[in-house]
Amino acid sequence: MAMDPGIGPRYQESTKYYRQRMPPAPGWTAPVPPYKMYENPLRHVDLPEAEFEAGPGLWQTIAERRSRRGFADEAMSLAQLAQLLWAVQGITSGEHEHALRATASAGALCPNETYLFVSNVTDCPAGIYHYEVLEARLAMLAEGDFSIELAQACLDQGFCAEAGVVFAWGALVPRCAQKYADRAYRYVYMDAGHLGAHLQLAATALDLGSVNIGAFYDEEVNRLLGLDGGAETVVYLAAVGTLNDEDV
Numbered sequence: 125m126a127m128d129p130g131i132g133p134r135y136q137e138s139t140k141y142y143r144q145r146m147p148p149a150p151g152w153t154a155p156v157p158p159y160k161m162y163e164n165p166l167r168h169v170d171l172p173e174a175e176f177e178a179g180p181g182l183w184q185t186i187a188e189r190r191s192r193r194g195f196a197d198e199a200m201s202l203a204q205l206a207q208l209l210w211a212v213q214g215i216t217s218g219e220h221e222h223a224l225r226a227t228a229s230a231g232a233l234c235p236n237e238t239y240l241f242v243s244n245v246t247d248c249p250a251g252i253y254h255y256e257v258l259e260a261r262l263a264m265l266a267e268g269d270f271s272i273e274l275a276q277a278c279l280d281q282g283f284c285a286e287a288g289v290v291f292a293w294g295a296l297v298p299r300c301a302q303k304y305a306d307r308a309y310r311y312v313y314m315d316a317g318h319l320g321a322h323l324q325l326a327a328t329a330l331d332l333g334s335v336n337i338g339a340f341y342d343e344e345v346n347r348l349l350g351l352d353g354g355a356e357t358v359v360y361l362a363a364v365g366t367l368n369d370e371d372v
């Protein structure tokens with residue numbers, strides 16, 4: 125009997141498109157809403173509009189992009205945070221059901237929701253937030269500094285506790301699976317990669333440090349965010365902050 129190659133190769137193989145064997149369209153009846161909204165957040169924080177004048181050009185930004193983990197005590201500004209959010213998931217064309225965003229997404233379904241662990245950002249109280257894409261504002265889900273718990277949940281990576289903000293992307297898998305069935309998991313992760321890449325380029329252009337994070341105890345981060353770990357589960361994080369003198 126052939127040996128089971130393991131879950132990774134099995135997933136890859138069974139979600140391949142072949143001309144002679146395309147998967148049937150998934151039979152979903154109720155479409156999954158394109159935007160997530162929390163009904164009763166503790167408060168909203170409005171974000172300043174992104175600005176497009178300052179900063180180096182694209183080629184220089186790409187050349188300078190580096191993962192940096194030496195964060196300073198100095199707070200980031202709310203304008204910087206707003207600019208990062210715009211670069212990651214801001215609406216750049218169209219509106220509402222037909223809005224398109226700064227990052228590409230399979231089928232324009234945008235399954236990854238953006239959450240923030242804010243610790244040190246001016247005019248934004250420490251807390252856990254959800255980014256409301258349509259309103260371009262933050263909804264506070266929990267108040268307080270969760271940076272120590274988050275660092276522990278990220279395999280004790282201490283820089284998470286020193287960052288001004290840590291982004292976390294929760295994948296609402298059914299939003300993508302309603303069209304792509306099991307192949308959706310590929311797209312969810314590809315989409316998340318785009319979010320992380322845009323975030324790092326935007327952070328570089330703003331002279332901020334950033335590092336993407338793939339090492340975390342999934343259910344510990346899900347618990348902090350209040351996600352069920354099934355229909356919505358954390359897939360990727362990224363820490364951002366002002367740089368200390370040793371890491372500029």
Ligand SMILES: Cc1cc2nc3c(=O)[nH]c(=O)nc-3n(C[C@H](O)[C@H](O)[C@H](O)COP(=O)(O)O)c2cc1C
Pocket residue numbers: 189190191192193281335336337338339340
């Ligand atoms: C998917 C992914 C996951 C990563 N996870 C972590 C992480 O958990 N901790 C960390 O310190 N760096 C993490 N990194 C950053 C990499 O270590 C870094 O990109 C790599 O060393 C190359 O360095 P550079 O980004 O400066 O070019 C991750 C990067 C990617 C793309």
